[in-house]
Structure formats: structure tokens, C-alpha cells
Amino acid sequence: MPRVPGTRTGRNAELGLLLFAMVIVALFGATAEINQLDKLSSSFWVPAALLTVLFVGLHLVVRFRAVYADPVLIPAVALINGLGVAFLRRMDLERAIARKEPIPGIFGAVGGRQLMWTLFALILAALLLVIVRDHKTVSRYAYTLGLVGIVLVMIPAVLPASISEVNGARLWIRIGSFSIQPGEFAKLALVSFFAYYLVRKREVLSLASRRFLGIDFPRGRDLGPVVTVWLLSLLVLVFEKDLGTALLYFGLFVVTLYVATERASWLIIGLLMFFGGVYVAYLLGASVGGPFANFYDRASVWLDPFADKFYNREFGGSYQLVQGLLGLGTGGLFGSGPGGGSPWIVPEVRTDFIFAGLGEEIGLFGLSALLVCYLLIVERGLRAALAVRDSFGKLVAGGLAFTLGLQVFVILGGITGLIPLTGQTTPFLSAGGSSLMANWLLVAMLLRISDAGRKPATGGPAVQAGGPKQPPAQLHGAMTEVIKP
Amino acid sequence: MNAPLRKAGVVILVLFGLLFANLNWVQAYKGDEYRTTDRNGRVRVAEYEIPRGVIEAGGQALAESKATDGELKFLRVYPEKQVYAPIVGYKPVGGAEVGIERSEDEFLSGASDKLFADRISAMFTGEEPAGGNVVLSIKPKAQEVAWKQLTNNERGAKKGSAVAIDPRTGAIQALVTMPSYDPNPLASHDDKVSGAAYKKLNEDKDKPLLNRATSENYPPGSTMKVIIAAAALKNGYTQSSEIQAGPEYIAPGSGAPIRNAEAETCPSSKVTLKEALTDSCNTGFARLGVELGGDKVKKEAQAWGFEQEDLTIGSLRDGGLPVTASRTGAMQNADGSIDQAALAQSSIGQREVRMTTVQGALMAATVANGGRQMRPYLVQQELSPDRRPIYNADPTTLRTPIDSKVAGDLKEMMVSVVENGTGKRAQIDGYEVGGKTGTAQNAEGADPHGWFVGFAFNDKGQPVSAVCVMLENVSGGHASAEAARIAGKIMKAAAGGGGD
Numbered sequence: 001m002p003r004v005p006g007t008r009t010g011r012n013a014e015l016g017l018l019l020f021a022m023v024i025v026a027l028f029g030a031t032a033e034i035n036q037l038d039k040l041s042s043s044f045w046v047p048a049a050l051l052t053v054l055f056v057g058l059h060l061v062v063r064f065r066a067v068y069a070d071p072v073l074i075p076a077v078a079l080i081n082g083l084g085v086a087f088l089r090r091m092d093l094e095r096a097i098a099r100k101e102p103i104p105g106i107f108g109a110v111g112g113r114q115l116m117w118t119l120f121a122l123i124l125a126a127l128l129l130v131i132v133r134d135h136k137t138v139s140r141y142a143y144t145l146g147l148v149g150i151v152l153v154m155i156p157a158v159l160p161a162s163i164s165e166v167n168g169a170r171l172w173i174r175i176g177s178f179s180i181q182p183g184e185f186a187k188l189a190l191v192s193f194f195a196y197y198l199v200r201k202r203e204v205l206s207l208a209s210r211r212f213l214g215i216d217f218p219r220g221r222d223l224g225p226v227v228t229v230w231l232l233s234l235l236v237l238v239f240e241k242d243l244g245t246a247l248l249y250f251g252l253f254v255v256t257l258y259v260a261t262e263r264a265s266w267l268i269i270g271l272l273m274f275f276g277g278v279y280v281a282y283l284l285g286a287s288v289g290g291p292f293a294n295f296y297d298r299a300s301v302w303l304d305p306f307a308d309k310f311y312n313r314e315f316g317g318s319y320q321l322v323q324g325l326l327g328l329g330t331g332g333l334f335g336s337g338p339g340g341g342s343p344w345i346v347p348e349v350r351t352d353f354i355f356a357g358l359g360e361e362i363g364l365f366g367l368s369a370l371l372v373c374y375l376l377i378v379e380r381g382l383r384a385a386l387a388v389r390d391s392f393g394k395l396v397a398g399g400l401a402f403t404l405g406l407q408v409f410v411i412l413g414g415i416t417g418l419i420p421l422t423g424q425t426t427p428f429l430s431a432g433g434s435s436l437m438a439n440w441l442l443v444a445m446l447l448r449i450s451d452a453g454r455k456p457a458t459g460g461p462a463v464q465a466g467g468p469k470q471p472p473a474q475l476h477g478a479m480t481e482v483i484k485p
Numbered sequence: 486m487n488a489p490l491r492k493a494g495v496v497i498l499v500l501f502g503l504l505f506a507n508l509n510w511v512q513a514y515k516g517d518e519y520r521t522t523d524r525n526g527r528v529r530v531a532e533y534e535i536p537r538g539v540i541e542a543g544g545q546a547l548a549e550s551k552a553t554d555g556e557l558k559f560l561r562v563y564p565e566k567q568v569y570a571p572i573v574g575y576k577p578v579g580g581a582e583v584g585i586e587r588s589e590d591e592f593l594s595g596a597s598d599k600l601f602a603d604r605i606s607a608m609f610t611g612e613e614p615a616g617g618n619v620v621l622s623i624k625p626k627a628q629e630v631a632w633k634q635l636t637n638n639e640r641g642a643k644k645g646s647a648v649a650i651d652p653r654t655g656a657i658q659a660l661v662t663m664p665s666y667d668p669n670p671l672a673s674h675d676d677k678v679s680g681a682a683y684k685k686l687n688e689d690k691d692k693p694l695l696n697r698a699t700s701e702n703y704p705p706g707s708t709m710k711v712i713i714a715a716a717a718l719k720n721g722y723t724q725s726s727e728i729q730a731g732p733e734y735i736a737p738g739s740g741a742p743i744r745n746a747e748a749e750t751c752p753s754s755k756v757t758l759k760e761a762l763t764d765s766c767n768t769g770f771a772r773l774g775v776e777l778g779g780d781k782v783k784k785e786a787q788a789w790g791f792e793q794e795d796l797t798i799g800s801l802r803d804g805g806l807p808v809t810a811s812r813t814g815a816m817q818n819a820d821g822s823i824d825q826a827a828l829a830q831s832s833i834g835q836r837e838v839r840m841t842t843v844q845g846a847l848m849a850a851t852v853a854n855g856g857r858q859m860r861p862y863l864v865q866q867e868l869s870p871d872r873r874p875i876y877n878a879d880p881t882t883l884r885t886p887i888d889s890k891v892a893g894d895l896k897e898m899m900v901s902v903v904e905n906g907t908g909k910r911a912q913i914d915g916y917e918v919g920g921k922t923g924t925a926q927n928a929e930g931a932d933p934h935g936w937f938v939g940f941a942f943n944d945k946g947q948p949v950s951a952v953c954v955m956l957e958n959v960s961g962g963h964a965s966a967e968a969a970r971i972a973g974k975i976m977k978a979a980a981g982g983g984g985d
Contacts, residue, residue: 259489311524322524328511329519330527345526364512368505375501382494386487394486398493405497409504418507 007456010071011063017075018059022052025082028338032090035339036097046106047089047115051082054122061126065133066451070380073450076373077428077443081436083370084429085114087358090339091350110350110431117433124437125444135448139196139392146193152186153232153249157239164240171242171423181425183245184438187252187403188445194253195395198260202391205261243278243295244410244422250274251406256399260391302420320347324356324415335363350431352423356415371412374427378405381446387453397449400442523579533557533578538593538616538870540573540585542623547573548586550616553674561672567665568632571696572623572657572806572863575668577679585619585863588797588804592617592867592875599876603869617875620866622656624649627950627979631659634971638956640964642935643691645956646698646842647971649979652850652940652948654880655859657798658979659952662697664689699798699808702839703955706925706965707765707907708936709834711848714762714770714898716777716785718891724759724898730769739826743771743833746924762898763906765922767833774832779816779823782832786813788886790847790858791840798843800864801878811844812837834923845938845953847883849920852899853940853948856892858883899939903969908937911969913977916949917942920972922965927958935964941976950979 026048033044055078062069089111092104106112132138138145156164156171164172172179198205236246254270278295285296294316301310305318305325313319323346331341343349343357350357359367381401385394407424414421425435511519521528536550536559547569550559561576563569574584582590591597595604595616607614631647638645649658670682686694695701717726730751733742744767745751751766761769774782790796791811799805814837816827830836843861851858860883867876887895899919902908907922920939927934940951952975954968 255493259486259493262486262489323526325511325515326519326522326525326527328508329516330525332512332516332520342527342530359508359512364508367508367512371501371505371508375497378497379494382490382497385490391486394490398486398490402493402497405500409497409500412504413500413507416504416507416511418503 007068009067011059011067014062014071014074015056015059017072018055018078019052021075021079022048022055022082024079025051025086028083028086029089031337032086032093032339035337036090036093037103041103043106047085047111048082050106050115051078051085051118054119055082058122058126061129062447065129066447068451068454068456069447070384070450070454072376072380073443073447076376076380077440080370080373080428081118083358084354084431085111085118086338087354087361087429088114088350088431091344091357093339094344113433114431114436117436120433121437121440125440125447128441128444129448132445132448135388135393135396135445135452136390138192138396139199142193142196145189146197149186149189149193150232152182152189153236153245155182157236171240171245180434181432182434184425184434185441187248188400188438188441190249191252191256191396191399191403194256195260195392195399198256198395199391202260205257205263205266242422243298243420244407244414244424247274247410247422248403248407248424252399252403255402256395259385259398260395298420298422302417305417320353321415321417321421323347324353325417327356327360328416331360331363333364335359335361335366337361351425352411352430353415354429354431355412355426358429374405374408377443378402378408380450384446384450384453388449389453393449393452397446397453400445404439404442523581526579529557529579532594533559535559535595535614535616537561537576538595538618538868540589540593540619540621542569542621542628543625545625547621548576555674557674560674563668563672566667566669568628568661569623570665570668571662571698572621572660573668575671577671577683578674578676580679584806585621585799588799588806589619589864589867593619595870599867600869603871607870612870615870617870618868618872619864620868621863622651622658622865622878623660623863624658624979626981627659627975628661630978631661631971631975632663632665634974635661635663635954635956638967638971640935640956640959640961640967642956642959642967644697644958645954646696646701647952647954647975648698648842648846649950649952649975650846650850650859650861651979652853652951653859654878655850655861655883656865656878656880657861657863658950659975660698660798660863662695664691664693666693696806697955697957698842699806700841702809702811702841702844703934703957704836704838704925704927705811705834705840705845706923706934706936707767707770707834708840708845708848708921708923708938709832709838710762710765710770711852711895711899711921711938712785712789713774713777713782713832714758715789715887715891715895716781717758717773718894719785719887720777720781722758724894725757727755727757728761728769729754729772730756730761730766732768734768734771734829736771736775736825736829738824739829741826743767743829759898759901762921763901765902765907771829771832775825775829779828782828783813783816785886786811786838788884789851790844790884790886796843796861798861798863800867800876801860801862801881802876805863808843809841811840814838834925842953842955845936845955846951849899849938849940849953850948850951851886852892852895852919853942853951854892855889856887857885896940903939907965908939908969910966911937911939911973911976913941913973913980915944916976916980918973918976920969922969924964932958932960933964935959935966935968937965937968937972939969939972939976941980943980949981950976952976952979 026045030044033040092109092111096103163174171181171183257266281292281295282299285292297316301318305321310318327346338361341360343360346353346356378401385397388394411424411426413419427439539546540548547565548563551562553560574586576582576586593616600617627649635645635647646662648660666686671679673679731754732752733744735742750764791813794810796808797805816824816831818824827836831838860881862878865878866874869875896919903911903918903920908920911918911920918941920937923936925934935956938953941949943949952972954972956968
């Protein structure tokens with residue numbers, strides 16, 4: 001797509017930020033090596049350099065295929081992704097030293113695998129940018145995607161626990177040593193479907209209403225889809241034993257619904273239904289047990305993780321949560337420095353609890369910076385939604401960005417004891433291919449939509465640069481909106 | 486659609502704000518607490534990075550650190566197991582220490598300020614840092630004899646304790662309690678092993694974890710008569726003063742008569758104070774107590790160390806095994822006046838009078854040391870990792886309840902107990918031994934406790950050891966005779982005369 005002369009694309013800024021992020025990653029790796037090996041190996045820069053090559057590769061794809069895409073997204077994600085790889089490599093060194101084994105190669109062990117996964121994830125993201133030239137084409141496959149999404153969500157619940165259950169939550173498909181979390185991909189498919197469905201139905205959902213207590217409530221018959229998704233997410237809660245995933249799907253749906261209809265009543269109904277459902281599940285878990293017992297356990301552990309009865313419990317206790325909190329506390333304000341702490345004490349520190357492991361070494365200041373990076377990605381995603389002109393694009397970008405933010409909140413809130421702990425991955429950071437690939441696809445989609453939003457309107461008089469943006473009046477007038485790819 | 490998108494952005498901001506606030510709570514506000522809590526594995530690993538110092542006595546290691554291949558680099562081992570457990574205690578992984586391991590923890594772990602210079606010099610010389618060593622005042626021979634004699638006592642008593650002190654310094658020569666426990670599994674690096682061992686010991690109805698020498702007090706029986714005799718000697722009585730005795734005594738205002746242990750004990754209406762102590766005359770001392778009055782009896786007991794709440798046996802500077810207070814108990818009527826019957830019974834160590842084994846030994850040591858009660862201690866020396874002395878125990882006087890004249894009289898009377906009276910089984914060849922027996926009723930239908938408090942002088946006239954032996958619920962009568970026999974063996978060993 002030809003660049004319009006005189007407009008700023010931000011591509012050079014993107015490259016600069018990206019290189020800066022990679023310098024930080026290289027410094028993390030170097031410090032970790034010095035702390036752990038008491039020397040700097042001659043190849044300390046190789047992982048950071050390889051990552052740089054990969055990310056610059058994506059940058060080049062964007063430079064030619066999504067010229068106007070948001071320039072902050074890739075550097076922010078690359079920094080988090082790079083720190084994840086560097087931290088995992090640091091954990092590999094720890095293990096090799098403890099076992100008196102040779103230091104693993106660049107592509108060896110968990111850190112090396114994460115590097116490989118980053119490569120695959122970036123290839124997928126690049127392919128998406130190359131193949132999907134206009135995000136509206138996705139809407140053609142909306143029903144297919146919806147079906148795929150629901151199937152992906154349901155698979156682990158249907159499979160026997162031996163294949164799908166890890167640490168009490170059934171979110172996986174494990175075949176041998178290979179495992180994927182289908183839910184990670186499901187959120188992409190579901191957002192696309194919801195967006196399509198809501199664009200078609202938004203008029204009905206937003207206009208037909210009854211007023212009660214000053215708030216417009218929808219008609220009973222229009223509640224159908226909301227109730228369906230609510231039931232679906234509660235089923236997930238009960239059968240996959242995972243509050244976080246349920247919260248994610250339901251939050252995703254309620255938010256896209258709210259954005260589509262601009263009706264706060266949907267939010268109120270949604271929140272009441274969800275927390276009502278969760279509370280009932282908690283009560284049922286306390287009294288009936290059965291499928292609700294796991295959730296009840298997790299909630300009680302969350303309420304008092306330091307209690308002896310939970311701490312000393314062999315399975316499903318609070319040992320992991322407490323050790324994570326102690327790791328974070330040990331890190332304090334500045335952390336022990338990369339390679340200076342003992343994050344291996346925390347179980348699952350490479351995956352679910354990577355944030356606690358990092359927190360011990362980079363401290364409150366480092367984690368705050370990381371939080372800001374996540375916040376930047378989410379808010380930039382929402383900005384893409386604001387800028388893009390079509391409703392489908394707005395809903396997809398808004399839904400994806402919000403879901404990402406919600407997922408970060410759910411897992412980090414869980415680790416820090418803010419909410420009950422659930423087995424979510426930390427986007428871009430946790431070891432594992434599914435999460436990395438799905439989230440890079442999400443970023444690619446945001447890049448694509450932000451490109452559409454920031455692109456100067458071709459043939460039009462000019463872009464309204466600087467001036468207040470006009471509301472897209474024509475959309476409000478339309479009874480139904482046809483998505484034109 | 487833009488307005489709700491902006492609101493969604495605000496929601497995300499709020500959620501991230503919550504995360505940020507909570508991170509501040511966890512990492513900044515709670516940071517110090519989390520960093521140092523026992524559950525923090527980092528604390529454990531750091532604690533076991535350097536070898537904890539040795540606890541030793543007479544050149545024998547009682548607690549030492551053995552290098553391991555594990556995550557925790559040193560394992561704490563206790564080669565002498567049960568024998569020293571009540572003194573040395575143990576250091577569990579990630580839990581609270583017990584005994585000397587607790588009171589000397591800072592020094593043993595190397596964290597003490599006293600070892601600051603050593604840490605600095607280790608930094609420059611490249612020496613491996615280590616904890617400081619603690620040398621106990623215990624005489625291994627006396628400790629082993631005490632343990633062997635107590636556990637193999639001729640009456641089959643299952644519980645009891647013994648304490649031996651050097652009367653001149655207050656150095657503890659032996660301190661045993663029965664039953665005891667093996668501290669090694671409690672120090673295991675495997676939480677399951679240590680947890681199971683602790684659970685088993687803690688639930689044992691014989692309470693092997695309880696230090697019966699320091700933490701329990703019992704009715705002292707006739708050993709209390711030493712204190713009554715001291716009060717009498719201070720109030721104009723002499724050894725040969727005649728006191729009223731007889732086969733039976735009914736205190737004013739009570740119906741229950743006090744009798745003697747045997748019909749042949751002081752049947753005549755008058756005996757000398759010395760004879761009364763030698764034969765352990767209950768009626769005589771009960772009358773004497775009533776005659777002296779409740780205040781004097783209580784004050785006298787306090788002068789000897791009763792009611793002291795904060796005594797610890799460890800280093801003379803601070804800390805150590807806490808010693809439970811000995812008690813005279815209430816002797817008042819409801820209107821505050823003295824209950825004469827209670828006073829009469831208290832004067833022979835019954836009613837609500839309670840004494841620890843440590844207090845018993847201190848009592849004998851005070852008499853042997855001419856009236857000066859030395860503060861008891863266990864830590865003789867603290868040595869730096871390279872065995873340079875950092876601290877040497879400097880004996881201090883704890884209190885002086887009696888002057889040397891009274892002490893001399895009491896000594897003569899107590900020697901008479903061992904030579905002519907109830908304590909004959911405590912005699913040792915070559916030593917002048919004195920003491921007082923006690924047989925204490927403790928519960929309806931239960932066998933009485935047997936006591937012996939005593940001391941030994943060598944041929945140069947120096948008091949070499951003071952001891953208290955206490956056996957719970959001794960069957961077969963003459964409960965105190967077995968205690969006296971064991972006391973003799975311990976004193977002989979403590980005096981360096983061997984013994985078994």
C-alpha cells in the first residue's frame with residue numbers, strides 16, 4: 001500500500017524503540033550471567049541479537065504491509081517477550097549449575113525453546129499481516145470462527161482429566177510432552193464472532209428496551225445470547241475448574257456488547273450475573289461440593305493463604321501462592337538483580353508464576369515498568385479501536401485489547417493475592433508456545449486494525465489532523481450495518 | 486462506539502491501578518516481613534550457607550554441622566542424642582530453635598555482633614566464614630552418670646530429673662531429664678521426617694520434650710525443712726535448741742493431724758533442731774513453721790530464690806533455658822489472715838509449695854558455698870570460628886540468703902542427715918556429703934515423689950558439687966532413698982572421682 005507523502009508513519013520511531021528494548025534484554029541476560037557464573041560468557045549477546053533479528057524482521061513486514069500501524073505496540077511487546085526469554089534462560093543456567101551440567105546452548109532447554117516459539121509466533125503474526133490485508137475480510141468467516149472458538153473452549157472440558165488437567169484446572173490438551181492451551185486461541189476466534197454478531201444486532205439490542213430505575217434494560221427475548229454466553233462461561237468455571245478463563249470469556253463478551261450498544265445496563269447486568277454466579281458457585285462448593293468444590297477451595301485459599309491448613313496441604317493448597325508472595329516481598333523495591341535471587345523456590349515459576357520470579361529479581365520498580373508496558377499495549381489497542389472507522393474493526397480491536405488487559409489482571413491479580421488464583425498464562429512472558437503464538441496473532445490483528453485507523457483516507461480531502469474527531473454520524477443513522485471488506 | 490471504548494480504557498486503568506497498589510502492598514509494605522519469615526525458603530538456604538558453630542563440653546561435640554550435597558549445605562547432628570537434648574535442644578529447619586541452640590543462636594549462626602571482626606577478616610583472608618562455637622560448663626562424666634543412673638533407677642520410676650552445680654561458681658555440671666528425646670530427626674532437612682518426629686514426641690503422654698529440671702515444679706516435701714531450719718537459725722534458734730515434736734501435731738484451727746513418716750521418728754515431745762532435721766521430723770518442723778509465722782516462712786523461701794520469675798540458665802550475659810518459678814503458694818484464710826493448717830503443711834513442703842529441681846540444687850549449693858548463691862550458668866565460653874575466646878563466664882553472686890554462720894550450722898546439720906539420718910545412701914568414700922531427703926505426696930493414691938538435695942566437700946574442704954535429684958511417683962516406699970543414692974553417684978562423678 002503506497003505511503004502518502006508528508007504523513008508520519010512512526011516506523012523509524014518503532015525501530016528505535018525496538019532496538020532500545022533489545023538493549024534492555026541484552027543487559028538483563030548479561031547481568032544474570034555475571035551474577036550466576038561470576039563471569040560473562042562470550043556468547044551472552046547471542047539470544048538478544050537473535051531476538052533483535054526476529055523483531056526487526058516483523059518490523060520490516062509492518063514497514064511494507066501495514067505502513068501506518070501503531071509504532072508502540074511491537075517494541076512494548078518485544079520488550080516483554082525478550083525479558084521472558086532472558087528470564088527463562090537465566091532459570092536454565094540455574095538448573096545447569098545446580099546439576100553440574102554444561103550450560104545449555106542458545107536453542108537448548110526452556111529458554112531456547114521459548115526463543116524458537118518466538119520465531120514461530122512472529123512468523124504467524126507476519127503471515128496474518130501479509131494475508132489479511134483488510135481486517136474486515138475476517139468477518140466473512142465469523143460463524144466458522146465462532147464455532148471453532150466454542151469447540152476450542154469445550155475441548156479440555158470434554159477430554160478425560162488425564163489429558164486436560166494440570167494443577168486442578170482443565171485447560172490443556174496434552175499429548176506426550178507436547179501440550180497446548182486451546183483457550184488461548186479461542187479468545188481470538190470468539191472476539192471475531194462476537195464482533196460480527198453484535199454489529200448485526202446492535203440496533204435491536206440498543207434500541208428495544210424498558211426503563212427501570214432510570215436505566216434502560218433490554219427486552220427479555222434479547223437477553224438470549226448473553227444468557228447463552230453466561231451459561232457457557234459458568235460451565236467452563238465448573239468443568240474446567242478455572243475462574244480466570246470463565247471471567248475472561250464473559251468479560252470479553254460483556255465488554256464487546258457494551259461497546260456495541262453503548263448501554264451501561266449491559267455492563268450492570270453482566271457484572272451482576274457473573275459475580276452472582278461466582279458467589280452461588282462458592283456457596284454450592286461449600287455446601288454441595290462436587291464440581292464446585294475446586295472453586296470453593298481456591299476461594300478459601302485466597303482468603304487466607306497463610307493459614308497452616310492451606311499452606312501444608314499437599315494438593316490444592318496455598319504453598320505456591322505463599323512462596324510467590326514471599327518471592328515478591330524478598331525482591332522488595334529494587335529486587336535482587338537478574339540472577340541474584342532464588343526464584344526456583346516458587347513452583348511453576350517458568351509458567352504461571354513467572355511474574356513472581358521476575359518480581360524477586362527486578363523488584364517493585366521493574367514490575368511497575370512491566371505493568372506500564374502491558375498498559376501501553378492495551379491502551380494502544382483501544383486507541384486503534386477508537387481510530388478505526390468501521391464498527392467491526394472497533395469491536396475486534398476493543399475486544400482483543402480489553403481481553404488482553406483482563407488476562408493480565410486475572411493472572412497478576414491471582415499471583416499477588418488480589419483475586420483467587422487461576423491458571424492463566426502471563427501474555428508474552430510465560431514459557432509456552434500456545435500463549436505466545438495466540439497473543440502475537442492478537443498483536444498482529446491490532447497492528448492491522450491500527451494501520452487501517454491511522455491510514456490517511458485515500459482520495460478524501462485530508463485527514464482531520466489535530467482537530468476534534470467527528471463522530472462517525474453515518475453509523476448511528478444506519479439501521480443495520482453491512483460490513484464491506 | 487467511542488464513548489464506551491474510552492470507558493473500557495478507564496476500566497483497564499483502574500484494574501492496573503489495583504494491581505499496582507497491591508504490588509506496593511506486597512513488595513514494599515509487607516516486604517520485610519515476607520523476606521524474613523520462616524516459610525521463606527531463601528531464609529533457610531541463607532541460614533545453611535555457612536556451618537553453624539559447634540556446641541561442646543569437655544572436648545566432646547554435642548551439636549555440630551556436617552556438610553551435605555543438598556540444597557541446604559549443612560546438616561545439624563547431635564551425636565549424644567537423648568543425654569544432652571534437654572540442654573542443647575535442637576535447631577529445626579525453618580522453625581524456632583530450642584535450648585542452647587536457641588539462646589546462643591546468634592553466636593552459633595555467626596550473625597552475632599561479637600563476631601563482626603571475624604566476618605570482616607574472613608572477607609579479606611578468603612577463609613570460609615563459619616559460626617561461633619559454644620563451650621558448655623557441663624562435665625560429660627557427671628552428665629553421663631546422671632543419665633545412666635536416672636534411667637536405670639532401681640525403682641523403675643519413669644520420670645524425673647537431676648541437676649548438679651559447682652557451688653563455688655554456679656557452673657552447671659549436669660542437667661538431665663527423663664524421658665528425653667533424640668533431636669536428630671527434628672533437625673532433618675526433610676520436612677516430613679522432622680514434622681512426623683515432632684508430632685510423635687509432642688503427642689507422647691510422657692512428654693519427652695518437657696524439661697523437667699527447669700520447666701516443672703513439684704511439691705518438695707521434706708527438702709523444704711532446710712529453708713525452715715534456716716529461718717529458725719536466723720531467729721535465735723541454734724542447732725541444739727529444743728523444739729517440740731511428738732508423734733502427732735494438730736495446727737490451731739484445723740482437724741487434720743500431721744504425723745511422721747515412721748512411728749520411730751521423733752516420738753518424744755522434745756528434740757533438738759539438728760535431730761529434727763536428721764530424722765526429718767514432720768511434727769517438729771510443722772510446729773516450727775507455725776511458731777515462726779507465715780510471713781517469715783514466705784520471706785525465707787523468697788530469700789533462697791522462690792518466686793523468681795525470670796531466672797535463665799545459659800550465658801551469664803543473657804538468655805538460656807528459662808527456669809519456672811518455685812512457689813510457696815497461698816497460706817491465707819479468706820479474710821487474709823494466715824491459715825495455720827496450711828502453714829503447718831507448707832512447712833514440710835506440702836500443700837501448695839512447689840519447687841523446681843534447679844531450685845533444689847541451688848538450695849544445696851547455697852549452703853555449701855557459705856551462704857552465697859551463685860547464678861547458675863551453662864555457657865562457659867564462646868569461641869570464635871578459629872577458637873579464639875570471645876566470652877568467658879565470670880561467676881556472679883545471685884543472692885545471699887544466709888550468712889556464713891547460718892550456712893555453717895546448716896551444713897553440719899545436713900551432713901548429719903547423710904551420716905546418721907535419712908540420707909545415708911548418698912554417702913561417697915573420701916568426700917564429706919550433706920543433704921536432705923524429701924518424700925512428697927502429690928496426688929490421692931499416687932506414689933510419692935522422691936527428692937534429694939545435697940552437696941559434697943573434698944578432702945581439702947572445698948565444696949565440689951551440689952545436686953538435686955527428683956524422681957516422680959516412686960513405688961516401694963522410701964522414695965527419697967533412691968534419689969539419695971543417685972545423687973551420691975552424680976556428685977562423685979562431678980567431683981572427678983569417677984563413679985557408676
